[in-house]
Amino acid sequence: MDEVTHLPTRGSVFFDERDEGRSLRLSYHRESAVFVVSLWRVDTCLGTFRLTAEDAPRFIHEIASSMAAELEPVAAETTIQLA
Numbered sequence: 647m648d649e650v651t652h653l654p655t656r657g658s659v660f661f662d663e664r665d666e667g668r669s670l671r672l673s674y675h676r677e678s679a680v681f682v683v684s685l686w687r688v689d690t691c692l693g694t695f696r697l698t699a700e701d702a703p704r705f706i707h708e709i710a711s712s713m714a715a716e717l718e719p720v721a722a723e724t725t726i727q728l729a
Contacts (some may be wrong), residue, residue, distance in 0.1 A: 674699075
């Protein structure tokens, strides 16, 4: 019999902008210090990726720095100069 894995107490679901029942689920498994990223279509898991807690800061940095680089021109355009 397969080992039963309990659902984590922490996690989120993100829905794909294309819809069609696509989603990404992110859960943290404290006992193994790993984040599991899984791709779903409706109620079927299509694949998983295990991101170690050690690698998570680098992953977060890549997302944040990409967003910051994208927002820089907008921030520059909306700067108000006071007399």
